[in-house]
Amino acid sequence: MVLHIGTHKTATTMIQQKFWTNSPLLSERGVIYPRLDNNHGHHGLTAPWSPVEAVDPGFLLAGGAVEAFGALARRYAGEDVTVFLSSEEFSRSGPNNGVDYGELRGYLSDFDEVQVVCVLRPQWQFMQSVYVELSKVMAPPEPARFIITSQKKGVFAGLWGDYNLLLDRLEGAFGAENVTFLDYETCTEGVGGVVGAMLDVLGLDPTDDGLRDMCLGASNVSAPALACWVANQLTAPDVASDWLVDHAQRALKAEFGEPLSTCVFSRDEMYSLQKWCQPLNDKLQRRRQAVQPGFQMAPLAPTGVNLFREDVSAAFWLRMARIGFGLLMGRPEAEQGLSRPTFNTVQ
Known part of the structure; x- marks a missing residue:
């Protein structure tokens, strides 16, 4: 068994x-x-x-x-x-x-x-x-x-x-x-x-x-984490819809570029988590190696992440607001919010 x-x-x-x-x-x-x-x-x-x-x-x-x-x-x-x-x-x-x-x-x-x-x-x-x-x-x-x-x-x-x-x-x-x-x-x-x-x-x-x-293949693939967080901020206490998560992810890519690897934690939170977890994972590794030679846990450091939660800027929220206003007004061109905004300067 x-x-x-x-x-x-x-x-x-x-x-x-x-x-x-x-x-x-x-x-x-x-x-x-x-x-x-x-x-x-x-x-x-x-x-x-x-x-x-x-x-x-x-x-x-x-x-x-x-x-x-x-x-x-x-x-x-x-x-x-x-x-x-x-x-x-x-x-x-x-x-x-x-x-x-x-x-x-x-x-x-x-x-x-x-x-x-x-x-x-x-x-x-x-x-x-x-x-x-x-x-x-x-x-x-x-x-x-x-x-x-x-x-x-x-x-x-x-x-x-x-x-x-x-x-x-x-x-x-x-x-x-x-x-x-x-x-x-x-x-x-x-x-x-x-x-x-x-x-x-x-x-x-x-x-x-x-x-x-x-x-071959994959199942139940998770949605982009930071896009979920963005959508949750807009809809809580209600559940964020898939289309809103999708719009948030596309807006993140438009604002911050690609490739995009995101984290819902801040850098300070990640540091706190690593400080707590690393000794525990080291202990776990030692315990397992006694009966599972060669066992190793992956590093805790968020390798490859290039966008943390605190990086979500006011400019990004403005972009999301433009998208949301367009969708609310029923404008099919609402996705123009996914392009970088331009501003007219009064001379």
């Missing part, structure tokens, strides 16, 4: 879609990706601990999670196969103190071996991606709140900011030797990307001609 627990925003949707679609092909190679229902991920299995019904009532399994665990054991525990389960909901830290991994391990006790795999991103990337994801359904907290909450409690938005706390729980239930942490950036740069990394964990070859198509 291999249990893939996320984390969120580490290509989990793509992994689940690819494995669900290709489950017959995988079963020929000894890997079972159960199709419990029409959901690509196994989110319904987390229902005893995670608020999946609040995320999407359609995630709930008809017979309940406990019965589903029992059915999987009865069907596959005695077979010479590897069952692969995947849901990022298994990595939640809350509400209600998150997943009880000891209880989860008990549900899987009929399997002779249970391995846990978890993919991690540098915390600023993780927090930024979660901010964007929350923006789809609500007016999210200001980005700085994620940092402040993490520094106080080690968690933010019901997710782990200190990955050592997650590792403590996993090792306590499954044993250090049965936990594998993977660095997201290392996975994306490897053969087959993150899907290829999962295939490798399962003992499959991502260069296998029959599996190559699994490693």
Whole structure:
């Protein structure tokens, strides 16, 4: 049994879609990706601990999670196969103190071996991606709140900011030797990307001609982070629409040029986050290297970012106002706001 627990925003949707679609092909190679229902991920299995019904009532399994665990054991525990389960909901830290991994391990006790795999991103990337994801359904907290909450409690938005706390729980239930942490950036740069990394964990070859198509494409790609923040400032407490995020991104490019790599945090916030996270990530790296030689976390420094939140200028907001006024007036030429404004000088 291999249990893939996320984390969120580490290509989990793509992994689940690819494995669900290709489950017959995988079963020929000894890997079972159960199709419990029409959901690509196994989110319904987390229902005893995670608020999946609040995320999407359609995630709930008809017979309940406990019965589903029992059915999987009865069907596959005695077979010479590897069952692969995947849901990022298994990595939640809350509400209600998150997943009880000891209880989860008990549900899987009929399997002779249970391995846990978890993919991690540098915390600023993780927090930024979660901010964007929350923006789809609500007016999210200001980005700085994620940092402040993490520094106080080690968690933010019901997710782990200190990955050592997650590792403590996993090792306590499954044993250090049965936990594998993977660095997201290392996975994306490897053969087959993150899907290829999962295939490798399962003992499959991502260069296998029959599996190559699994490693292509992307799913649930995040919207540009700073454009989401701009749109949220204009619509809060309501949810910003996709078209407004799109206009904001185009306006950012028009104002600041391309290529554009943005960050919702300020430079001071990034410094605070790095000061807090770096010792924790160094500790995590040492802990993992004892059982995973060569494991390394990606650097915390925001390499390549060329536009931080405090760089959003008054000139940019003027551009957005021109676009917004044009759209409000129903002018099809409203997108002239995406060109640099000119001013007449009175002589």
